[in-house]
Amino acid sequence: MITLTVDDRTIEAPEGSSVLSACLAAGITIPHLCWLEADTPADAPAACRLCFVEIDGFREPVTACTVTVENGMTVHTGTDAVRNLQKTALKLLLSxxxxxxxxxxxxxxxxxQDIARFLGVGLTCKPFERVLKEPDVDPRHPVLDYHPNRCVLCGLCVRVCRHRHGKSQLSFAGRGFETVVGYFDADPGAAADCLSCRACLDVCPTGALVVRTGDDG
Structure with missing residues (x-):
């Protein structure tokens, strides 16, 4: 086991763990959206830019999901620099x-809602302007509706489907602001399994994927 100090508290974590997984296992809250429990520091996407921490010996804050724990490491999860980065990331998502x-x-x-409450802020994007996508609902999946303006592009749905079935029925499409989760290059015959699996629905943090009304039996 690796021993490290987080916010003046000594914790232990398995060798190879990320700082994020070590903290969460110890009951230390670090905001995050795109991390899966199976993620290692090497494959964590760090897409949400919320899990920043400061670590002694590092020049600047780093994403906790991508840093491997080391013996003697000292981590700070609530500094002003960390909170400012997290609040900015949340505002950008809300924009x-x-x-x-x-x-x-x-x-x-x-x-x-949980992250805003933890950070002590409202669900406002100021000073950023709110810009929304069109259309508000994408019904192209055979049994699911996708709401792009609820989606935070965490990628959990895409990745959990791939982990569960070997090939994801969902994927990212578009670039920049136009990026969405879509039903592209998927197996139409496998769509019926989505209702019995529901992994993407369960892992979505913001209700962006929902069963189409009338299709859930």
């Missing part, structure tokens, strides 16, 4: 997010 919690199926179980 392309339709904040309509009352009508969202993820309301009160939404990762964005």
């Amino acid at each position: 392309v997010h339709r904040v309509d919690c009352k009508h969202c199926p993820a309301n009160k179980a939404c990762a964005l």
Whole structure:
């Protein structure tokens, strides 16, 4: 086991663990959206830019999901620099997010709500301008509806499907602001299995994927 210090607390973690997984296992909260429990520091995408920490000996804050624990490492999860980066990352995510919690199926179980509450901020994107995609709902998947303006592009749905089935029925498409999760180059015959699997629905942190009304039997 590796021994490290996090916020003046000594914790242990298996060799090869990420700082993020070590902290979460010890009950230390670090905001994150795109991390899967199976991720190693080498394959963590660090896409959400929320899990910043400061580590003694590092010149600047780093993403906790991509750093491997080392004996004697000293980690700080709540410095001003860390919180400023996390708040900015959250605002950028909210700048392309339709904040309509009352009508969202993820309301009160939404990762964005939890992160905003943890950081002590509202669901506002100021000073950034909110820009939304069109159309608001993509119905091209045979049994699921995709809401791009709820999606935070964490990639969890794409990756969990690949882990579960070997090939993902979902993938990223587009570039920049136009990036979406889509049903491209997938096996139409496998779509019926989506309703029994539901892994992508369960892992989505913001309710961006939902079963199409009337298709769930």
